[in-house]
Amino acid sequence: MHVLSPEDARLVDGLRAGDEAAFAALMREYGAGMLRVAQMFVSSRTDAEEVVQDAWIGVLRGIGRFEGRSSLKTWLYRIVANTAKTRGVREARSVPFSALAAEREGEHAVDPDRFIGSGERFPGHWGVPPQAWAPEPELLETETLDVIERAIQQLPPAQRAVITMRDVQGFTAEEVRNALDLSETNQRVLLHRARSKVRNALEEYMG
């Protein structure tokens, strides 16, 4: 089955023909996402950049054999992930995700102190409800996006991996489950923890 978009198919053809404009376009379309994938496996920025560089060499060598059975993005990200692993730069940070999924016990999406206590009239209801945020344009300003970036960097590895793939890179729940070997529930719980923390970081920033 071929799943290439017409745009991706055009870029692949261009790359095969040695067209530098096609290469530059591919790099600009997928390069930042590839760098982010690399950073999921290695801790230093320098290592991640080297992984991306090696991965692109792998892409150039492999493009002739690329058959479009997966989307171009999936194929590129797989090459980056494999490059990171074969370089042996995998380290403690990339412990098995399924094992880490159990870390969630005792985590709360919202600080429990913000809800009314059990001895009172509306237990579990908002004591300190969320305040209104600025309208969307402000939410998408560079400074706000940097707050999100930092919040994601501070997440435990499994949560960071899931929110990166789902919400930053736009993979489906099923693709993430397969890539990270997670159950449906664990995928969702990790995503929920991660999103909740990013929302909390935004709330703190907006407040």
Place this chain on the structure above:
Amino acid sequence: MRLDRELACNEMVELVTAYIENALEPVDRERFEEHLVFCDGCDRYLDQMRATIVATGRIDRGRLPADLEERLLEAFRGWRAS
């Protein structure tokens, strides 16, 4: 997922992702939505989670560092010449 009684806000906030991902049973989905009708706090919370997802989708603003782009272009030219 199956819930067995009226939802409190501190339960709502734990179900937001299941709700957005359409993973709640129909009866629970209804219960979740009923709570939203009378609870401004949870309604706002849900909106903020959705806004968070939208904003998170924008953090990859594209360009690689210029020096990395340059190294990649050089690698490409080397490959083309080989």
